[in-house]
Structures are given as C-alpha cells and as structure tokens.
Amino acid sequence: MKTIILGFAGGCVRQVTNIFSDQIVSLSEKQLISIEYPGHPLQMHQPLMTNSTDLIQYLSSTIIQKCKNEDFQIVGYSMGATLIPFISEVLNRLGYKPKKLILLSADTPFLEKLYKIDTKSVLSLLIKSGLPSSIQQNKKARDFFITVMKSDLEILNDLSNRIKNTPLSIGDINTFFISGQDDPNTSRNFIYWKSLYPKAKFRTFPGGHFFAFDPKNNWNDYFSSIL
Template sequence: MTSDWLVSYRPTPSAASLAAATRIVALPHAGAGPTVFRQAAGLLPDDLELLAAELPGHGKRLSEPPHRRSETLIAALLPAVVAAVQGRDWVLFGHSMGAFLAHELCRALRRAGHALPRRLIVSGRRPPNYPAPELDLHKLPDADFVHELTRRYDGIPAVIRNEPELLQLFLPVLKADFEVFETYRFSDEPPLDLPIAIWGGRDDPQTAQMDGWADLAAGPASQRLFDGGHFYLTDRPERFARALAEETTNDRT
C-alpha cells in the first residue's frame, strides 16, 4: 500500500497474505521521512506489513508546507490511518516526535469513535504530560538551533550539517516539526484502553523521562531498552525489526 501519507516499502508477497497481515503504522522522528523505517521494514516476517508516515514537507512531499500545530497535523493524518487499518489487526509505533503524535492520534481515534490499535509502542520521547526540561528550540536562530539539537540528540547528520545548501533546505522543516510538539498543551483525558510498550536507548537522556507513559494507558505496560542512543533503531535496523516483530506478535490472536 502506498498513499500520500503512508508508504509501504515491503508489501507482503501475495494477495492472500496481504489480507491477513498485521499492519504496523510507524511515525518517524522530527525532520525524518518514511525512509528511516525502510531497512527494518524489509527485515520483518511476511505476516507483518509496515506503513511509514510521510508528512507534508518531508520526503517526496518536500514541496508541501509542513504543519506547525499538532491539531492540524493529527486532523489531516487521521483519515489516512483509518482508511489503511479499517477492519485490520494493527499496531502503532512512534519514535521521538512520532511517539508524541502516536499518542495524540490514538486519542483522536477514540474521540471519533474509531477502533484503537491492538498495541501502542512509544519510543525515545518523554510523555506529553511531562513538562519540558529545557527551553523551546524552534524559536532559536538557526546556528543556535543546530548547536542545541546536536548537543541534545546528535540529531542532524554530518553530511547535512557540513553542506550549507542542504542544511538550509532541511532546517525549516525540522523547526516546524519542533514547533508542532513544543506548542502543544496537554489536556486530561481518560487513559487509553490498550497495552503500551515503552522503548528507549540506554544512552539516550530521553529514556530516563519515559516512565510516565504507563499512566496514559489503561492496559499493561512493558519496557524494552536497547544498546545505543536516541537513534538506536536506525543504528541497528535488524535488532529493531526483530524487536518490532516480537512486540507485534506476542499477543496476537
């Protein structure tokens, strides 16, 4: 399946298996497109199909203006996800900014009366009700923004940092993504009625701030730690794919 919003790099091999496959909707970190999941998607078993989000301003949608508020982004993403998972067994995964969006998407699905995913997997980000420990980044001048982002996350690849033209193309989208979650204000709602898995890299400072995710879901909570930092999932895609398959299938009926 391929759409403007959701891209599958590895469709399951036959129509019959495609109909039976569990779908994993995966939301990437700030500034990223669906390609961050490309390697891992190709390593999943045949009965799992990963659909990676491609947001406006990212990847092949570079010419579209990026969203700057979570409300408009979730409202636009919601119908694409509903159409992709209608009547299907599915799991939702989000990393960093994607974890924040995954939680908000689940709350929007519930408000609209749609079925929730069988499991929510959040990775590499503090829960949305946890106060930000540092000042907003999206308001900083470009040079300060790059410095702080590199210090906190090692978040801009050197190949982009060292190429001024690439950096100038990349920064507006990245700043818009940070504006999405840095302008968000949490509102109380009942915990989501689903299990939640909390993932993080052992060397990522965000991991120490993730415990509060368990309070946002009424189902069982589990934790999985990986060797590595904030980008553990792309550093070792085979390890990430194996964990994703285990987490997705361990309670499937």
C-alpha cells in the same frame, strides 16, 4: 494486520522504515505503511505544519484512509512516538482502535522546558539525529532541513502547552515503550509515561536516543516478538 510507521522530527520517515523493514517484512501477515509528515522530504509538495492539532488530525485521517476496516498497529520513533497517544485518542473516538502501540524513544512533552528553535540549536539537533555531512555542507539542503526541524519543534512545543489541560487516554490498547539506556531523558520519560499508562510494558536497550540505528544493538529480537 497493517503496521503504520511515524518518523522523528526533522527527518524522513524512510530513515525509520529502513530499520524496521527486516523485522516487519519477515512477518508475512503484516503490511508496512510509512506516513511522511507534510512538508518533509517525501511530501515536499505540501506545506509544513506548526500546529499539533492539525498534524494529529492529518495523521489520524491518513491512517483511517489507508487502513479502512483492516486491523492495524502504530509504531513511532521520537516525535512519532510522542504523537501516538494523541492520534490514538482521536482514532478511538472515531471508532478506529489500534491493536497495538509501539513507542520508541518517546519524548515527554515536558511542561517546564520548551524546545529551543534558534538556528544554531536546531542544526545541532539535526546533526545528533544523523544529518549526513553532504547535506550539512550543502546550504540549500541544510536550510531545508533546518526549516523542517523548526516546524517540528513548534509541533512539540505546541504539545507541551496542550498537554497541561488535556488528559490523555489510550484505554486498554496493548502498548510498549522502548528507549535507549544512555538517553539522558529515558528515566524521566518512563516515570511520566508510567503515570499515564501503568499497564504498558517498558524496556530499555543499550544506546542513546537513536539506539535502534546501531547495528550492534540486540533489540531486534524483542521488537520482532512484540509485533
């Protein structure tokens, strides 16, 4: 079974792939496929997207192309996790049903609060998400990632507006939500996602929004067990 990896806002999917590779590669029947968002570091030849419908369609089409008639599961981190229900809905309509969905630090598209996209706020988010100091000090590189993050926040804002009138459904797909105990939004996120997917499984581990990047964290065994 193939495993699709989707990354977080403002970064490179390889950052997420690296923390999963040991768990996934150790299971020989699974094939890891990382999908970079257009305009991000591994897809710089493509234009950035600011419309959620376009990105969801792009990701859905890419998953179908890469998986074809093979079984697959989708793992997403932060923005990638938030996109999964929308992608899954499109895939289901087209007859491509994922076997499993694993959403790590899935942000709720809060209707009452959109993301700020001014440069100062965006740079602060990038630093929190682990932007290396070498990039922070390089204006060209820093400006590139600021532009990427602004584009991704437009996507999340678009999802916030879209979800008002678009009920989501992932049917009976085996679904897992995993978040950090110290992430200030975890409780509210779980309440929101549980209202949509009462049959999903929910689990927290020590740490904040990027809990999975802490090598001292003991979430690896659980993650391996649900793959």
